Amino acid sequence: MPESSKRVAVTGMGIVSPLGNDIQTFWNALCAGKDGLGQITSCDLSGFPIQQGGQVSGISLPPELLAKIRVDDRCQLMVVSAVKQAINQAGLPVNVAQASCLCKNPEETRIAGKMPALHSKTAVVFSTNFAAAGTLDGDLGLATPWTKGDLGFETATDLVADIWNLSGPRTTLSLSCSSGAAAIGYGADLIRSGRADYVIAGGYDAISRFAWAGLSLLRTMTEDKLRPFDKNRAGTLFSEGAGIVVLESFESAKLRNSQMLAELCGFGFNNNAYHMTAPPQDGKGIADTMEMALKEAGILPEMVDHVNTHGTGTQLNDLTETAAIKQVLGKHAYDVPITSIKSMIGHLMGAAGSVEAIASVLTILNGRIPPTINMTEPDPECDLPIPTAGPLDKQVKVVISNSSGIGGNNVSLVFRKV
Amino acid sequence: MVKLKILIMKRVVITAAGPVTAIGIGQECFTEGVVEGGSGIMEITAFEHGKYDAHVAARAEDFDVKEFLPTPKNYLDRNTELSFGAFSLALKASGIDLAKADKSKIALIWGTAFGGADTMNLFYADVQKKGPRFGKPILFPHTYSNTAISMLSIEYKLNGPHMNFVSGWTASGQALAYAYDLVASGRVPVAFVGGAEAFNETIFRYCCSQKILSASSNENACMPFDSAADGTVMGEGAGMIVLEELDSALARGAHILAEFAGAGLAGSPGGLKPKAIEEAMTTAINSSKINPCDVELVLASANGMPDMDKAEAAAIQKVFGDNKPVTTIKPLIGETFGAAGILQLHAALSILEKQFVPGVNIASKISESEKLKIPAEGCPQKIKTVLINNLDPDGNTVSLLIKK
Known part of the structure; x- marks a missing residue:
């Protein structure tokens, strides 16, 4: 680790997704190979050629939190719910609207005095592609005076800092579909550099007419099922949700007696410098971020047990990502099972990378790799081992999670068993 | 007090600058604009403002993207155009030959608050008027907030670390702090870092709805620290600097403009409060290992928004005490949101180069700023160290420390 010897742990996770609004439901559904995609009704998509995707429903929040959010911005509901889960799991010593120390049990309060300064150093790092675009229908593209639409990217980030009374820096990132992973990687950098003691990090996006108007044009959406790495894969399907983690240093987690779910030990990020919407065929960009992340982690390619792929189900992505994995892992690639949870939950846009990071951590914790569903005819060009019939039980110590996005951004995260 | 824990700290220097603003394009012209002190604020002519x-x-009226595009483009959002301008200027000034450089080791770090909002509007107008299937495919990729940085990567084949901040008005300030951390910690030897914000009717309509703009119609409408101020004025621009590790800059014989000596980040829940500004300033000062009294000038974020200016003045007073020299360039270039941090850094470079503090004409100071030394007219002053504030009304704070 060139920057610091400080190691970063994931100590809390929260999720809102088409396959459940809590970690256990989400994980059970992934391992059961459940298809979370279907007709979208959460947003009026009338007139669009494809109206299939993954929507979230049934988010419940206590009244004191509901009172703080803007109801016409569905992102806020998703984000606040996921953050609440992550904070609870981490036992993060923060409380809604007051700065009291909530340690996990009374014995721990005696060490509270030794803990790092709490609220002053809790950072919030979120990422999104479309932010509050769902609020823009009455304003965007119209000549009338602006009404209620929210053009800001940082609203949800500020909201969370306000609700939990956090005085650390708040950062909002937007790197198209690699956003969610970038937020977690950048969050880890804030811990390593000492700019924050705790980081609440992740991505979110909601389905909106604006997003759909554009995504429908990219020729990446399929009318078929989402079939990553299948010979007949015809494209991806978009979804909504939020994936949030709590990051802190090993020292801090040990001091608080908080469970370290996994170590985030590598972060690679770059741009293909090639084309706005297509990856280079050799997969060089994503191969570079995988190498960068492994190098930072000090992990050799042959130590990698699993790759949670970007695996969008488009012809180009799955082919180039396969090539990249082979390039980085060499012959060992054929011993490394890969999967694409997008086959079940779809492509969560700005949340995809963070939700897949959460799945990667759960894979390590449970020793179980979720299947890739909808595979009927394996693509001989995508010939890496993929569990398709059901989950694969395997001890997993090191996972690489890949993300790529429009504009040519790539992010790879490396998680290690603690 | 926050102690940064970066173990391997390399010294970081600024070796090139390329601003695009209403008062000048390129660091030299911009510096002339800062010293002359003529405001770039004028009546809006781009659309009917009545x-x-x-x-x-x-608005950066004199900017013509054609001068800065290596290859022709069918369509660019103004935000991307400005970004190409700043990048091209900084690259030229740096003397770096990209053809010979290891581009995977060059970071590109960017910030913008609104990105391609105007193209979002243009794209969605067809959808609103004609129907869901009638958005123009060519426009959609230009609606993303990361379009500018992606197009720079593609155009200049920059395949190194790549990050796009959209943290509101502190976007480019946070980008600068991150680029500094990347270079200081030895993860990259070189970073191109900056940000852009376009002026257009879409963002203007939105800002009007947010009630942040002054109703005044003259060129002195932006009145930082003034009790008569009723809001800020929208500005436009882009800026980019090259950050390099000192030894590698010296080894290639680069012209060193200044040292980037420290950065601080903080935030305050429930809107901007002095404490978060104090914390950002203190962190930047402590991490650069100097004393507060060695900061010879504070280049404030103040922009004529009464609550923001009061919080900032109170924070500066608290950290530095009486008679600290303070100024701001917002009366010249307006509030440029996501580009504000980087454009203030360009102004700090101008100030260090010319040993000159631009003035702020205040009719009646807000009480919080009464004991600060804010020159009414521009004046020469010996300055080695400038602290820059970059603030967001929702509570995000960034401070950067620049040394001659």
């Missing part, structure tokens, strides 16, 4: 509550802005 129906809005604000009427002036500081």
